[in-house]
Amino acid sequence: MIEIKYVTKRYGSTLANNDINLAASDGEITVLLGANGAGKSTLIKCICGLLRFEGSIMINGFDNHSIEAKRLLGYVPELPAMYPMLTVEEHLQFIARAYRLKNWEEYGKDLMTRFELLDKKEKLGQELSKGMQQKVSICCALLPRPKAVIFDEPFVGLDPHAIRELKQMITALREAGNSIIISTHMIESMEETWDTTYIMKNGSIMENKKRKDLKGSSSLEAIYFAITEGSAYPGGSSSK
Numbered sequence: 001m002i003e004i005k006y007v008t009k010r011y012g013s014t015l016a017n018n019d020i021n022l023a024a025s026d027g028e029i030t031v032l033l034g035a036n037g038a039g040k041s042t043l044i045k046c047i048c049g050l051l052r053f054e055g056s057i058m059i060n061g062f063d064n065h066s067i068e069a070k071r072l073l074g075y076v077p078e079l080p081a082m083y084p085m086l087t088v089e090e091h092l093q094f095i096a097r098a099y100r101l102k103n104w105e106e107y108g109k110d111l112m113t114r115f116e117l118l119d120k121k122e123k124l125g126q127e128l129s130k131g132m133q134q135k136v137s138i139c140c141a142l143l144p145r146p147k148a149v150i151f152d153e154p155f156v157g158l159d160p161h162a163i164r165e166l167k168q169m170i171t172a173l174r175e176a177g178n179s180i181i182i183s184t185h186m187i188e189s190m191e192e193t194w195d196t197t198y199i200m201k202n203g204s205i206m207e208n209k210k211r212k213d214l215k216g217s218s219s220l221e222a223i224y225f226a227i228t229e230g231s232a233y234p235g236g237s238s239s240k
């Protein structure tokens with residue numbers, strides 16, 4: 001489980017995250033929704049230990065800054081950061097060495113195959129398109145088989161085949177009992193698989209909903225606009 005309690009993050013006088021409380025349970029897909037500037041990416045960077053913050057973040061019971069937590073957490077950033085002079089295959093080798101993985105080669109090959117990277121394994125990071133960089137980033141994040149995974153806009157730049165593969169992988173991660181947080185503007189991409197959604201605005205959580213608690217056939221998109229704009233949705237009521 002990823003558990004966030006009273007997390008606040010300021011950039012000078014700007015309040016990016018305001019007293020955030022959030023829980024991503026094991027075996028569930030938690031979707032983080034909000035407009036640009038709502039504070040989603042800041043919160044994700046706090047979870048991954050990339051930013052200082054006030055409050056508490058725990059990964060399966062470990063403080064998120066601890067080595068134990070970092071071993072359990074996988075992170076796919078919104079903007080992939082490749083080492084320009086490492087090949088695709090060398091990126092996976094680097095992750096394997098960093099995490100001291102054993103017998104990882106077959107799984108690494110499977111990841112590259114599924115994302116159509118096997119014939120690109122000798123290409124340098126600087127030679128890759130944005131979409132290919134995103135695929136490598138996903139492979140690197142999943143290679144250590146993390147128990148908790150954070151995806152920040154994972155579908156942007158991916159081709160239809162890669163989107164399908166990623167959706168299948170996300171579903172498999174949930175079925176394996178992992179905690180998953182996905183931040184995305186592509187609401188329709190999560191319509192079939194989401195379990196819990198947290199909707200952010202101006203650095204705060206406006207509301208959270210669980211699919212199992214909803215009546216009727218409310219879509220994730222309808223819920224989002226009902227909460228952020230006050231329109232009614234099936235199985236619920238206006239937020240105004």
